[in-house]
Amino acid sequence: MEKRLVKLTVNGVAHERAVAPAATLLEVLREELFLTGTKRGCDVGDCGCCTVLLDGAPVLSCLVLALEADGAEIRTIEGVANGNQLHPVQQAFVDHGAIQCGFCTPSMVLNAVHLLDTNPSPDAAAVKTCVSGTICRCTGYTKIEQAVHAAARACTKTP
Ligand code: FES
Numbered sequence: 001m002e003k004r005l006v007k008l009t010v011n012g013v014a015h016e017r018a019v020a021p022a023a024t025l026l027e028v029l030r031e032e033l034f035l036t037g038t039k040r041g042c043d044v045g046d047c048g049c050c051t052v053l054l055d056g057a058p059v060l061s062c063l064v065l066a067l068e069a070d071g072a073e074i075r076t077i078e079g080v081a082n083g084n085q086l087h088p089v090q091q092a093f094v095d096h097g098a099i100q101c102g103f104c105t106p107s108m109v110l111n112a113v114h115l116l117d118t119n120p121s122p123d124a125a126a127v128k129t130c131v132s133g134t135i136c137r138c139t140g141y142t143k144i145e146q147a148v149h150a151a152a153r154a155c156t157k158t159p
């Protein structure tokens with residue numbers, strides 16, 4: 001089928017690509033833009049590891065057609081740090097040992113960034129809900145939840 005032009009702004013950079021109608025946002029991010037921080041796990045919407053922020057909201061990029069994202073602002077894990085300065089969520093993950101193999105980490109971090117953007121003082125239930133959409137095979141989730149709580153405290157202290 002004929003390719004169609006899609007325009008995406010990814011981490012503040014504008015891109016245009018001709019894509020197949022069935023190409024997913026995940027495929028375009030990884031295979032066209034080489035932003036491989038977004039992970040490809042199940043490819044069917046189960047594992048959560050392909051999460052990106054689309055116009056500020058978390059989506060599973062394996063379930064979004066690239067054409068559906070035409071004109072959108074996308075934020076991937078590559079766009080979370082400020083140069084060499086880790087985002088407070090990333091720093092908290094490091095400080096709390098919330099990363100083991102790291103496969104779930106981009107999604108966990110992006111979901112946590114979105115949570116703290118929308119709810120700066122999340123309670124335990126909100127943090128559990130935040131992390132529940134991504135499967136982590138390594139950590140048992142406790143350290144990830146601790147990291148999100150620590151990041152919330154760090155962000156509320158930041159002037
Ligand atoms: S790769 Fe998208 S949910 Fe698993």
Ligand code: FES
Pocket residue numbers: 098099100101102103104105135136137138139
């Ligand atoms: S750290 Fe390995 S899957 Fe979460």
